[in-house]
Amino acid sequence: MSAITSGEIKFELSCPTPLPARDTILLGHGSGGKLSAELIRDIFLPAFENPVLARLDDQAIVNVNGQRLAITTDSFVVKPLFFPGGDIGSLAVHGTVNDLAMGGATPLFLSAAFIIEEGFSMEELRRVVNSLRRAASDAGVNVVTGDTKVVEKGKGDGLFINTTGIGLVPPGIDLSADRARPGDKVILSGSIGDHGIAILAQREGLEFETQIQSDSAALHTLVARMLGVSCGIRCMRDPTRGGVSSTLNEIAERSQVGIEIEESSLPIHEEVRGACELLGLDPLYVANEGKLIAIVAPEAASAVLTAMRCHPLGAEARIIGTVKKEDAGLLTMRTPLGTTRVVDMLAGDQLPRIC
Amino acid sequence: MKYLDEYRDHRIARGLATEIAQSTTQPWVLMEICGGQTHTIMRYGLDELLPREIEIVHGPGCPVCVTPLETVDKAIALALRPDVILVSYGDMLRVPGSHSDLFRAKAQGADVRIAYSPMEAVKIARANPERKVVFLAIGFETTAPANAMAAWQARSEGLTNFSLLVSHVLVPPAIRALMVSQTNRVQGFIAPGHVCTVMGCAEYESLVRDFRVPIVVGGFEPVDILAAVLMLVRQLEAGEARLENQYVRSVSYQGNLPAQQLVGEVFEIGDQKWRGIGMIPQSGLRLREEYAAFDANRVFDLGEMSVDEPAECISARVLQGLKKPTDCAAFGMRCTPENPLGAPMVSTEGACAAYYHYRRHAVVKQEKLCQQSLQAK
Numbered sequence: 001m002s003a004i005t006s007g008e009i010k011f012e013l014s015c016p017t018p019l020p021a022r023d024t025i026l027l028g029h030g031s032g033g034k035l036s037a038e039l040i041r042d043i044f045l046p047a048f049e050n051p052v053l054a055r056l057d058d059q060a061i062v063n064v065n066g067q068r069l070a071i072t073t074d075s076f077v078v079k080p081l082f083f084p085g086g087d088i089g090s091l092a093v094h095g096t097v098n099d100l101a102m103g104g105a106t107p108l109f110l111s112a113a114f115i116i117e118e119g120f121s122m123e124e125l126r127r128v129v130n131s132l133r134r135a136a137s138d139a140g141v142n143v144v145t146g147d148t149k150v151v152e153k154g155k156g157d158g159l160f161i162n163t164t165g166i167g168l169v170p171p172g173i174d175l176s177a178d179r180a181r182p183g184d185k186v187i188l189s190g191s192i193g194d195h196g197i198a199i200l201a202q203r204e205g206l207e208f209e210t211q212i213q214s215d216s217a218a219l220h221t222l223v224a225r226m227l228g229v230s231c232g233i234r235c236m237r238d239p240t241r242g243g244v245s246s247t248l249n250e251i252a253e254r255s256q257v258g259i260e261i262e263e264s265s266l267p268i269h270e271e272v273r274g275a276c277e278l279l280g281l282d283p284l285y286v287a288n289e290g291k292l293i294a295i296v297a298p299e300a301a302s303a304v305l306t307a308m309r310c311h312p313l314g315a316e317a318r319i320i321g322t323v324k325k326e327d328a329g330l331l332t333m334r335t336p337l338g339t340t341r342v343v344d345m346l347a348g349d350q351l352p353r354i355c
Numbered sequence: 356m357k358y359l360d361e362y363r364d365h366r367i368a369r370g371l372a373t374e375i376a377q378s379t380t381q382p383w384v385l386m387e388i389c390g391g392q393t394h395t396i397m398r399y400g401l402d403e404l405l406p407r408e409i410e411i412v413h414g415p416g417c418p419v420c421v422t423p424l425e426t427v428d429k430a431i432a433l434a435l436r437p438d439v440i441l442v443s444y445g446d447m448l449r450v451p452g453s454h455s456d457l458f459r460a461k462a463q464g465a466d467v468r469i470a471y472s473p474m475e476a477v478k479i480a481r482a483n484p485e486r487k488v489v490f491l492a493i494g495f496e497t498t499a500p501a502n503a504m505a506a507w508q509a510r511s512e513g514l515t516n517f518s519l520l521v522s523h524v525l526v527p528p529a530i531r532a533l534m535v536s537q538t539n540r541v542q543g544f545i546a547p548g549h550v551c552t553v554m555g556c557a558e559y560e561s562l563v564r565d566f567r568v569p570i571v572v573g574g575f576e577p578v579d580i581l582a583a584v585l586m587l588v589r590q591l592e593a594g595e596a597r598l599e600n601q602y603v604r605s606v607s608y609q610g611n612l613p614a615q616q617l618v619g620e621v622f623e624i625g626d627q628k629w630r631g632i633g634m635i636p637q638s639g640l641r642l643r644e645e646y647a648a649f650d651a652n653r654v655f656d657l658g659e660m661s662v663d664e665p666a667e668c669i670s671a672r673v674l675q676g677l678k679k680p681t682d683c684a685a686f687g688m689r690c691t692p693e694n695p696l697g698a699p700m701v702s703t704e705g706a707c708a709a710y711y712h713y714r715r716h717a718v719v720k721q722e723k724l725c726q727q728s729l730q731a732k
Contacts, residue, residue: 024463026458027458027462028458273356277359330715335400336363336365338365338404339399339401339403341399341714342712342715342716344712347449351469
């Protein structure tokens, strides 16, 4: 590198070499973004290749003696274990119930597996288990089997829970991420970013106080009401990890359509907006645990929306966008200024910016 | 949200865009310096609102992007030492060094922690007396006071396990370097509002005078940037070159004097290498001799790392405003935010990454049109 002398400047090209192929698991592989998708595409799909898995929906739907059975599984590694609006126990029920509900299934049974770190407080375990029991009973599902493993001190992070859920899909319902068609409406059931920001505010190092509560909730009764008024619902997803952006990007990709959302129509609580501004985060990438996105045929949108608004978990529901033919595979957003931009899927976790 | 919504108001923004169009009679090339401003321009598609005559080019003001490769390599080497806790701003973790990045170091067992403020690193040092805590202190003048405060605090507390790996860059020498370049195209600058909140405006006077170039200190919301563009266009059309301040709600002429004093007490000015550009004399900050005990470069035996980099991407020309990110053959194909080939693709504030995240649809459309016209021929 030569220094710049006065009067003449010599700019030198200076580029890093690209990093070699990914050879280790990074935290980003669990973020629900592009790295997670790569992992599924490169490692899991080829290993277990079958048409049910290939649908890549939140739940598998299989035919057993003429009945359509929905199966899903989810692991919960949330930190802290207790947060405003919920805890790992209730979350473990809501997450799995919602994954079943997004396929239109009526949730019936759950399994619960606990991986506990040596030295974990018995009192906290009781609190978590009680919360899980309450959430399951509120959702009308039974925990019918389970498992316990204890790992050495330092080999786990307090407590991890895995739940598997089984439900039945009523006849005539066929929801999948590849069914979005140009002209369809994108409906969001309520405000975004609440869960992610509630969790973030509890983490050490972030010294800000907020009243934001996680939106963790079981959505199956809302789904049942929606399916009850219309057969025009093409697809439903709960925008958890990776937020609304990742979910809509996935649908756009799977259906090979463009999705355009309207920035001004996004319901975001003032406190969540404030926290996101402060932390340099985009609420479109922040996790939700009690919200759903529905892709609905244009003629059915109004009936579905009305039904949703009559349910407490859908009171703030609104149309946030439209499916279109152009820009296949991309999510775009109309800004309040009338311009359009891409809303990309993130590689890994959203990183706070320096300034 | 007060003080934000007003500056994102579409009626005001459109009104300003109309005024800019009415005031423009000929082509002008303007550069915004700060990555935060680049981010806003791309996120809101502000360049789409401007008349064709106004070309916005993007400056070297993304602190993450211009941090030299050697600094990233040193941070990774430090993080991998079992006795070290490396604390960093979040967006430095994905920045590739020569062979790895801090995320990978973390996956290999390195203790890497994300902080919003260097004071958190001081706190970690206090709580972990048996470990050595290093803060990766990068950035422009904006982050310098907080980094200086961390060193000052650690020194007054007598902490012996805290140090800073410093890579600080200064804006005015970079503007000077751009202006003396024979290939320079920039005719007016939007100066970085947050840098000026700390440093004030005075040091931009000589740039305006020496190069007869208008400079407007601008904010970061859409209305701020459009207002700054209008102020520049009015000066250029009138043949004037003055220093103006659009970001008056944050920036005063003299800046934040106590912050400047602290920075001066802890840091001194030195030559600095910029990733994507090269060495610019007197364009960086390093810790003063009195703070040698808090300088990771001296506390640890890191040696002189010299990194050879292949001249593959066009980042230097992008950072000078000579090329648009989309002029690069690697853009979006071989060079993406997941696998960046050059500095501006590294952080979301880098020009290439901003184009990639927010503009890909326009690029795709352009490519399709090109292909169609080729096929038609």
